[in-house]
Amino acid sequence: MxxxxxxxxxxxxxxxxxxxxxxxxxxxxxxxxxxxxxxxxxxxxxxxxxxxxxxxxxxxxxxxxxxxxxxxxxxxxxxxxNTTPTPLFNDALELLVNLKKENKLLAVATGKARAGLQRVWQASDTEHFFHASRCADESISKPDPDMINSLLKELNIQKHEAVMIGDTSFDLEMAQRAGVDSIGVTYGVHDNEVLSKFQPRAIVDSLAELHQLLLNTAVKL
Missing domain, CATH: 1.10.150 (DNA polymerase; domain 1)
Known part of the structure; x- marks a missing residue:
């Protein structure tokens, strides 16, 4: 991949x-x-x-x-x-660092409002990794493909050059409707059975597995 x-x-x-x-x-x-x-x-x-x-x-x-x-x-x-902690998942930072080293363009498509994304970006010091983002209060909500389509247009990327990573059916359906590949992750909201309905290229159980899939050229799908 x-x-x-x-x-x-x-x-x-x-x-x-x-x-x-x-x-x-x-x-x-x-x-x-x-x-x-x-x-x-x-x-x-x-x-x-x-x-x-x-x-x-x-x-x-x-x-x-x-x-x-x-x-x-x-x-x-x-x-x-609410004071429940919201840390980055283990291996998330390493994945972002290594994708950036490989000169990948990175973007976020989230159900958060813009103020919410800015707040967590500031708290996690991760905004600098991302070239673009789309939030729910400035786009049509998932699973509509609007977020992905506008990101592709802004970054001048063709559909076959992009992949959507997400933990819900809304993420994968959005990708499917936009005509881009997707990878589902099972450690968040929806399980393998739900995610597989939207024909992702792969489903992984951890960010470490996602890291290998995205950056190890020996991995084939």
């Missing part, structure tokens, strides 16, 4: 171990607004969508004003109340 010029990463559940904090913040937001909180698995399954779309999926009866209220409550819970 040495031929890709552009590697597009999802963020939550792919590079950063933030699933628990997202789930707990979603549950706390529901309780604060006197709604029945989703169970852990229910809340986990919507990670990757834009926040309004995720809220609408979990609480389909809410109208727009309530969704906006929930959005503000979630931001409060995630940023100011």
């Amino acid at each position: 040495h031929h890709y010029k552009l590697v597009i990463f999802d963020w939550d559940g792919t590079l950063m171990d933030s699933v628990d904090r997202i789930v707990f913040s979603m549950q706390a937001s529901a309780i604060a607004l006197s709604l029945e909180p989703p169970c852990y698995q229910q809340a986990k399954q919507i990670i990757g969508l834009s926040l309004p779309k995720a809220i609408k999926t979990l609480f389909p009866s809410l109208h727009e004003a309530q969704i906006q209220q929930f959005t503000e409550q979630y931001k409060h819970q995630y940023v100011e109340v």
